[in-house]
Amino acid sequence: MLEIKNLHVKLEDEDKQILKxxxxxxxxxxxxxxxxxxxxxxxxxxxVLSGRDGYEVTEGEAxxxxxxxxxxxxxxxxxxxxxxxxxxxxxxxxxxNMTFLRTAVNAQRKARGEDEMSSTEFLKVxxxxxxxxxxxxxxxxxxxxxxxxxxxxxxxxxxxxxxxEPKMCILDETDSGLDVDAMKLVADGVNALRSEGRGFLVxxxxxxxxxxxxxxxxxxxxxxxxxxxxxxxxxxEVENNGYAxxxxxxx
Amino acid sequence: MALPQxxxxxxxxxxxxxxxxxxGWADVARADALARLRIMGLPTRRDEYWKYTxxxxxxxxxxxxAAVFEAEDTPLFGAVDRLKVVFxxxxxxxxxxxxxxxxxxxxxxxxTSTVDIHWARDLYGKLETDGQTPVNRPLATLNTAFATxxxxxxxxxxxxxxxxxxYHRKSDTSDAILHHVIKLDAGAELTVLENGPAxxxxxxxxxxxxxxxxxxxxxxxxxxxxxxxxxTHIFARLGTESAFKSFTLTVNGVMTRNDCIIELTxxxxxxxxxxxxxxxxxxxxxxxxxxxxxxxxCESRQVFKKVLRNGATGVFQGKILxxxxxxKTDGYQISQSLLLDGDSQFLAKPELEIYADDVACSHGxxxxxxxxxxxxxxxxxxxxxxxxxxxxxxxxxxxxxxxIEDQDLADEINDRIxxxxxxxxx
Numbered sequence: 120m121l122e123i124k125n126l127h128v129k130l131e132d133e134d135k136q137i138l139k140x141x142x143x144x145x146x147x148x149x150x151x152x153x154x155x156x157x158x159x160x161x162x163x164x165x166x167v168l169s170g171r172d173g174y175e176v177t178e179g180e181a182x183x184x185x186x187x188x189x190x191x192x193x194x195x196x197x198x199x200x201x202x203x204x205x206x207x208x209x210x211x212x213x214x215x216n217m218t219f220l221r222t223a224v225n226a227q228r229k230a231r232g233e234d235e236m237s238s239t240e241f242l243k244v245x246x247x248x249x250x251x252x253x254x255x256x257x258x259x260x261x262x263x264x265x266x267x268x269x270x271x272x273x274x275x276x277x278x279x280x281x282x283x284e285p286k287m288c289i290l291d292e293t294d295s296g297l298d299v300d301a302m303k304l305v306a307d308g309v310n311a312l313r314s315e316g317r318g319f320l321v322x323x324x325x326x327x328x329x330x331x332x333x334x335x336x337x338x339x340x341x342x343x344x345x346x347x348x349x350x351x352x353x354x355x356e357v358e359n360n361g362y363a364x365x366x367x368x369x370x
Numbered sequence: 371m372a373l374p375q376x377x378x379x380x381x382x383x384x385x386x387x388x389x390x391x392x393x394g395w396a397d398v399a400r401a402d403a404l405a406r407l408r409i410m411g412l413p414t415r416r417d418e419y420w421k422y423t424x425x426x427x428x429x430x431x432x433x434x435x436a437a438v439f440e441a442e443d444t445p446l447f448g449a450v451d452r453l454k455v456v457f458x459x460x461x462x463x464x465x466x467x468x469x470x471x472x473x474x475x476x477x478x479x480x481x482t483s484t485v486d487i488h489w490a491r492d493l494y495g496k497l498e499t500d501g502q503t504p505v506n507r508p509l510a511t512l513n514t515a516f517a518t519x520x521x522x523x524x525x526x527x528x529x530x531x532x533x534x535x536x537y538h539r540k541s542d543t544s545d546a547i548l549h550h551v552i553k554l555d556a557g558a559e560l561t562v563l564e565n566g567p568a569x570x571x572x573x574x575x576x577x578x579x580x581x582x583x584x585x586x587x588x589x590x591x592x593x594x595x596x597x598x599x600x601x602t603h604i605f606a607r608l609g610t611e612s613a614f615k616s617f618t619l620t621v622n623g624v625m626t627r628n629d630c631i632i633e634l635t636x637x638x639x640x641x642x643x644x645x646x647x648x649x650x651x652x653x654x655x656x657x658x659x660x661x662x663x664x665x666x667x668c669e670s671r672q673v674f675k676k677v678l679r680n681g682a683t684g685v686f687q688g689k690i691l692x693x694x695x696x697x698k699t700d701g702y703q704i705s706q707s708l709l710l711d712g713d714s715q716f717l718a719k720p721e722l723e724i725y726a727d728d729v730a731c732s733h734g735x736x737x738x739x740x741x742x743x744x745x746x747x748x749x750x751x752x753x754x755x756x757x758x759x760x761x762x763x764x765x766x767x768x769x770x771x772x773x774i775e776d777q778d779l780a781d782e783i784n785d786r787i788x789x790x791x792x793x794x795x796x
Contacts, residue, residue, distance in 0.1 A: 170746075170749070172746070192749065194753060194758075196750075198752050205747065208747070209743045209747035210744075212765060213762075213766065213767075214764075218761070219761070222753055222757065224752075226752045230754075262765075279751060
């Protein structure tokens with residue numbers, strides 16, 4: 120599904136190397152988690168994959184279903200099936216949540232040469248999916264993320280994911296700013312989307328989220344590289360002992 | 371004090387190029403206006419209120435040529451049940467207009483209303499004259515003296531449908547001067563719609579007297595016509611518990627200056643003025659607003675948004691003046707520009723002058739580019755850059771468009787904005 124080989128990335132504006140050779144393969148149907156201390160490059164990886172400005176790939180490659188995504192525009196990556204759930208979902212005053220989502224769904228369909236979704240069909244689908252995430256009609260009408268609580272913003276991300284039906288989902292610290300109930304709701308939303316044909320990359324600081332979204336593989340990232348890979352037990356080890364032991368092993 | 375020679379020459383040349391209409395109740399007001407104009411003189415670049423907008427093409431005797439632009443848009447407000455009044459190059463078109471009768475109001479034309487004593491006699495030029503202090507507005511005075519036509523609307527009740535002033539132009543040198551007077555009696559209600567380019571060069575004045583508890587709504591769409599030059603003035607006086615709401619959309623036009631002068635004279639009155647403009651290239655757009663609070667517990671809002679690209683210029687001069695006894699005033703003013711490139715500019719002069727001590731007034735002015743964060747967020751969801759930029763642009767204008775109370779009218783205005791954006795993307 121997603122294949123990252125020897126990815127080196129530096130900041131565009133300054134001479135600072137952030138990723139120093141990331142190797143990672145996420146298979147269809149699998150959930151991979153990346154954990155790591157602050158500043159290890161986790162969020163940078165998600166931004167580079169989704170096409171945010173400000174980064175320069177100096178070496179390596181990233182492919183989605185065999186297609187090189189690093190040369191694509193962000194909207195092309197999205198149409199190809201990549202989805203990033205933002206750590207900080209952006210507020211867009213003046214653009215209704217519904218308009219935003221319908222535009223996105225139909226833009227992706229158009230880019231893939233599929234028929235656009237009619238407004239009746241769209242309404243039907245979004246209402247059902249919003250209900251599962253406890254998103255009420257009022258929230259759908261409001262401008263994108265404006266005045267949303269932390270939990271509402273994250274639920275809105277998952278709603279977008281559910282509507283866009285991506286092939287590869289990257290969740291960037293989706294647990295940050297969530298209380299236990301909200302985290303459960305978000306995790307349920309993600310779990311409902313787990314399927315044979317879909318891959319997940321869950322970036323998180325804490326084991327907590329992984330109690331709800333059970334990963335198949337856990338990676339530890341440090342200083343721009345993945346320094347250890349293991350099963351779900353690796354997350355527990357971090358939870359109990361912190362990163363110190365693992366970092367010491369690496370050194 | 372004598373006028374500077376250049377100013378005097380300019381004024382006299384312009385006066386000499388025009389015929390003073392005569393033969394009716396308005397003669398006194400016209401003569402008075404002409405005398406006032408000679409004293410104040412037409413504006414030049416040296417005048418404080420014309421610092422950011424060159425007045426020369428609006429004041430010179432000769433009409434600057436403006437190639438006719440045929441926009442192939444579906445007519446605006448076509449779906450609205452309305453009374454149509456059509457002017458072509460400033461000349462009333464009886465065939466294209468509806469019968470000027472409607473329950474709750476009387477409509478006459480300035481050009482044909484020749485009775486000796488007319489209700490409009492007490493109003494024609496009156497609000498314009500009052501609006502000359504503390505700042506001179508000579509183009510409006512010129513209008514009062516030389517206006518060739520316009521509507522005189524006396525509203526006595528709640529009028530069921532809007533009066534739609536529709537302007538067309540067919541000449542590349544037409545130079546229309548129209549003066550409308552609207553008097554709303556206590557409790558009366560009227561919506562006036564205006565759309566279309568009036569003439570190659572246009573000088574328009576609208577005086578609106580809103581009596582106690584009366585309500586006046588105004589939605590205007592200027593342009594879409596690239597080479598036109600337009601100077602308009604709206605003068606409004608508001609009585610107790612009355613409301614005045616005016617919105618203007620400007621789509622292109624090489625030179626537009628819109629002045630709006632409002633005086634809140636009765637307690638608990640509301641005045642909202644809003645404008646959205648989109649300009650590309652050779653485009654200069656100036657909103658100059660002056661709202662005076664002279665009564666207790668009144669509310670005023672100024673919401674102006676401009677989208678500018680390819681070297682377009684936007685100007686905003688807005689003032690809230692709160693007089694000594696105008697306690698509990700609630701004043702709000704925002705002017706913002708979205709600059710789509712580095713060549714365009716926005717010049718803003720927001721002013722507050724407050725003499726009362728128990729008021730809430732806020733003002734803000736910003737100038738910025740498209741929000742990069744928002745743009746990336748939308749693109750990451752699969753929305754192409756052009757569409758995302760359009761959505762953010764419409765969102766930027768939304769606060770101004772939302773000032774239109776009627777949702778159907780607001781939708782029509784939004785359609786126009788979307789059309790402009792789509793054409794720009796090609």
